[in-house]
Amino acid sequence: MVKYRAETLDYTFAALADPTRRAILERLSTGDSSVTALAAPFDVSLPAISKQLRVLERAGLLVQEKDGRVRRCRLEAKPMKEAVDWIAQYQRFWEDKLESLASYLEGTLAEENGPQDGPEQENSEGGQP
Amino acid sequence: MVKYRAETLDYTFAALADPTRRAILERLSTGDSSVTALAAPFDVSLPAISKQLRVLERAGLLVQEKDGRVRRCRLEAKPMKEAVDWIAQYQRFWEDKLESLASYLEGTLAEENGPQDGPEQENSEGGQP
DNA sequence: GTTATATTTAACCAAATGGTTAAGTATAGA
DNA sequence: TCTATACTTAACCATTTGGTTAAATATAAC
Structure with missing residues (x-):
């Protein structure tokens, strides 16, 4: 029973x-980022963020490229x-x-992606408990 | 006072x-179902399925209606x-x-009815803005 | 070479998850 | 009323998750 596809969704x-x-x-x-810069807004330790990045990598949503001693983190949206x-x-x-759904999303996206920048969601909860 | 719950997406x-x-x-x-009927295809105990249903309920993806001794389970897709x-x-x-995305989904939905396997479009990964 | 910076790995911990079996509750039907 | 059916709840267990601190690794910068 091959379920690799479903695992990806998991x-x-x-x-x-x-x-x-x-x-x-x-x-x-909004752009690539180093791990340290990514971690800055959060009130958790760097290793905690490092673990989260690993979860994102496992899902294929994030790619890290080594650039000197800095890891450049890049969004990879294909799994979405x-x-x-x-x-x-x-x-x-x-x-x-x-x-x-197509036209629904078109309408939604017309509003949310009007200005090229900030995809602001009404409940962007920021990640702090 | 009920605050909008940020953990809905969670x-x-x-x-x-x-x-x-x-x-x-x-x-x-494909239609409403009793718990027992829902559980039938799976190789786990009924309490295990019962727990899964509670997770789906917590997400608002499933509603149970009591009908005699049978629980009628109904899909609720709004959270999706x-x-x-x-x-x-x-x-x-x-x-x-x-x-x-709108037109992409239109195309996808037109031909998609079985196991989901989208059009094998190689990731176009545009750069960051 | 020494030190500072960027990040990961290791070891540990508490809570959540997903499974089990056993027991409890409610209802349908004989 | 008695029994079978359709579940849920309780108690327990192993694994995963998300956090911690301390130590290790790699590289940049003096």
Whole structure:
């Protein structure tokens, strides 16, 4: 029973289930970052962030490139596409009967991605308890 | 005073991170089901499934209605919409520059009905802005 | 070479997760 | 009423998770 595909989804959804990791991804969506810079906004130790980065790496959502003694962290969004693929099969259960997920997202994205910058979510919880 | 719970996304993504729970959701997408019927395909005990259902309930992805001694389980997909909303802010990182997530999903959903395996589009990984 | 910086690894801990079996509750049906 | 059915709850266990501090590694900078 080959389930490698499902495992990928396990890792992706698990990685997205933590507010600190989501905040890290949001930060990375504005540009690459070193580990130390990534960790700065959070009130946890550096090893704690290092572990979170490993979870993101396992999910394929983050890539680290060594550059001297600095690790350059880069967002890799492809696994999110697979996650959306999976969720998409349920769109008919929440969508307006007249509106496809496609057009729903178009509307959403038109508002949220208008200015090229800051994808601000109404509940960006920042990751601190 | 009920604050908006930032952990909604936590619960949703966490619920989706388990293959058994995703399978339960897929099953429910074909129609409501009793707990016993839901549990049948899985090689685990009924209490184990009962726990999984509680996780899905916590995420708001499942609703149980008591009907005699049977619990009728129903899919509730709204939290998935919020999950997609969150992921959607990253679409520009995986999409083909010419194609919006909206049109991507339209194409995907048109042909996708079995095991999800999206169009084998090589990751286009645009640079960081 | 010595020291400072960037980051990981190791060892540990508490809490959460996912499973088990056994027992309890509620209802349907004989 | 008595019994079978459909679950849930309780108690327990192993593993995973997310955090800690201390030590190790690698490289940059004096």
